[in-house]
Structure formats: structure tokens, C-alpha cells
Amino acid sequence: MTTDRALPAEEVRAEVEAGQRRLRALLPALTDAQVREPSALPGWSRAHVLSHIEGIGLAMARQARYALRGELIEPYDGGRPARAAGIEAGAVRDAAALGHAVRAALTEASAAWAAVGPADWSRPVHYRDGDLRTALLCWWRELAIHTADARIGHGPRDWPRELCRHLLDHLAPRAPKDLHLVLEATDGSLTRHYGSGAAQTVTVRGPLTDLTAWMAGRAPHQPLDCRRSGAKAPLPELLDWP
Template sequence: MTETHAQQAEAIRAAVETGQERLRALLPALTDDAVRGPSELPGWTRAHVLSHIEGVARALARQARYALRGELIEPYDGGRPARAAAIEAGAVRGAAALGDAVRAALDEASAAWSAVGPADWTRPVRHRNGDLRSALLAWWRELEIHAADARIGHGPRDWPRELCHHLLDHLAPRVPEGLPLVLTATDETFSRRYGDAGAPSVTVSGTLTDLAAWLARRTPQQPLDCRRPGRTVPPPELLDWP
């Protein structure tokens, strides 16, 4: 890995640690009633989302531990069915037990990722057949997006701008192939085009965090302005997550 790529990975690791500390600081205020309340995800309580954060923190941390040994391992023993069962089982816990479990998982994640050296980021992992850098990016996305989903004081409006730019790249496959789309930020000089540059396009405008939230299938804080040439239209339908 080039020095630039290694430096980028180090910056991502620092951002992840900041996100973990933010989540740790929000956990003590949780009550039993609060964790039973609804999250942003249909059918899931806050407890479901926090249980999922716990599980994915441990799953991606072990990708790092095994990669440093030169070994590959699946993120979850038993695959998606086991992951889903663990989330359901973990979601019945009270606020104190759930908070303790999430903090322990974040501690495990911090220890695992801090052990990765500058020359290790290209080590392969089983997760999406990627490498340690891509697995760290996956943990960053999961951490920040699901912390917002939990509705415990951290929303898409608080997402780091670097994460927003990453999401606008990572989620490009959500834009249908035949949809020329332009996203234009209203709070910084930024525009991103998807699709054929020569075709009439749909332009969606909003703050950078709201654009990232929409592309991530989350609710923007403010309504987005969406236009085709000459008229206002609803935001277009997007494809599933990549």
C-alpha cells in the first residue's frame, strides 16, 4: 500500500475512534423504556439497533484479528441466520445490560483496529472478499449510520463530512443505470454526477449530510429540492444497497 493509502486508512481509523467515543458517551442516558422505543428501522426497537451495532463491531473486529494472523474467517459464525438470531436475543436486554454489552464490543473493536500497522491495510479479509481497509470502512459506515438509526442523540446531520463524501461514492450503485443524476450540496462547493453526462438529468439539492442520508435510505433533516429541466419532481427511486 502506498503511503497515501496508509495515511487515508489511519485517518479513517481516527474517525472511527471518534465515532465510538461519541456512542459511548450517549449510552449512559439510556433507560429501559427508551431502548424499547422505535428506531429509524421498521420493526426494530432501539435495542435491536444497539444489539446489531454490538454484533457488527465484534464481527469486523475479528476480521482484523484473523487477518493479522494471515487467516480468513467469516464475519459471523452461522452466517446471516445466526446474526439475526443474535440481534433478537440481544434486543430483550435492559438498558444497563445492553449498554455494557455495546461498550464491551466497542472496546474489542478499538483493541483490534489499533493493532493494525501501516503495512497491514492490504491484508485480505473474508468480509466482501476485501482487505482490512475496506473492512474498516464498513465498520465506519455501520457505526455512524446505525448510531443515527438508534435515535439516541446522534443523527445524519452529525455525520462527519468525510463520511458523507465516502457514502456518496460507496452508494453510487444505488443509482439506476438509466438515471442521469446530479447531487448538489447547498452548504459547500460540491456536485456529483452519476450516469450519462450528456443526458438531461435529475438534480437533487440539499446539504451534504441530507444528500448522504437520502442516498443511504435515511430521512434527510430538511426536504431535498429535486428538479428535472423545467419542473420540480419527487426524488427518484433508488436501487438496493450494494
């Protein structure tokens, strides 16, 4: 199913740094009224999304810090309930306090990941019982997707192609099990096949960023073309996030 090379960890770290710089540049313009406005995520304001970016950035940086000591630790003290409570508590801050907190988290993330050397990427972490590269990939996904969710000027259509390729691989478990789902990018040669070729084929075509947005549960910039047995059809329902 996967046809693209796995991006080396050092290149992922460079992409993460670029994403952090983009977010930093977008934060100063936010007003108190704007952080209260809805995000792209149902029930969450921009402040909720930014508070989550702060939290996940610190959580993955913590995975890196402890891994370099040869220790394992939960991403969040108190697990998912503490994570949810932290997002709600952080979302009540005004734009200045929120921006300061997010910038501080980005600074810590940069420092933590900069400390990881070429021989360290296979060090184990608690997150998904993976390694440091796994944790870095998580931060890359979370940073890019939630920056888009915040609706502050950088959306899915701006996602780098390497990120799109990674997301299409990571999100493969979302493909329906009873279909042979084929994604065809109309702005390049990328094609993804999910499921068994013996199942009914559903082909979805569109720009790479729009295909990726759909697989990530986000709205494509323009409608995708979906065909089932050659006839136009509604997009299939995707499964839960992996």
C-alpha cells in the same frame, strides 16, 4: 464520478474512534423504556439497532484479528441467519445489560483496530473478499449510520463531511440506471454525478448531510430540492444497497 481523495486508513481509524467515543457517551442515559422504543428502522427497536452495532463491531474486529494472523474467517459464525438471530436475542436485554455489551464490543473494536500497523491495511479479509481497509470502512459506515438510526442524540445532520463523501461514493450503485443523477451540496462545492450524461438529468440539491442521508435511505433533516428538466419533481426511487 469520484472527485475526492480516498481517505487514508489511519484517518478513517481516527474517525472510527471518534464515533465510538460519541456512542459511548450516549449510552449511559438510556432507560429500559427507551431501549424498547422504535428506532428509525422499520420493525426495529432501539435495542435491535444497538444489538446490531454490537454484532457488527465484533464481526469487523474479528476480521482484523484473523487477518493479522494471515487467516480468513466469516464475519459471523453461521452467516446471515446467525447474525439475524443474534440481533433478536440481544434486543431483549435491559438497558444496563445492552449498554455493557455495546461498550464491551467498542472496547474490542478499538483494541483490534489499534493492532493494525501501517503495512497491514492490504491484508486480505473474508468480508467482500476485500482487505483490512475495506473492513474498517464497513465499520465506519455501520457505526455512524446505526448510531443515527438509534435516535439517541447523534443524527445524519451530525455526520462528518469526510464520512458523507465516502458514503456518496460507496452508495453510487443505488443511483437509478436510466438517469443522470446529479447531487449538488448547497453548503459547499461538492457535486456528484451518477449514470450517463446521455440520460435524462435529475438534479437533487440540499445540504451535504441531507443528500447523504437520502442516498443512505434515511430521512433528510430538511426537504431536498429535486429538478427534472428544470421543473420541480419528486425524488427518484433509489436502488438497493450495494
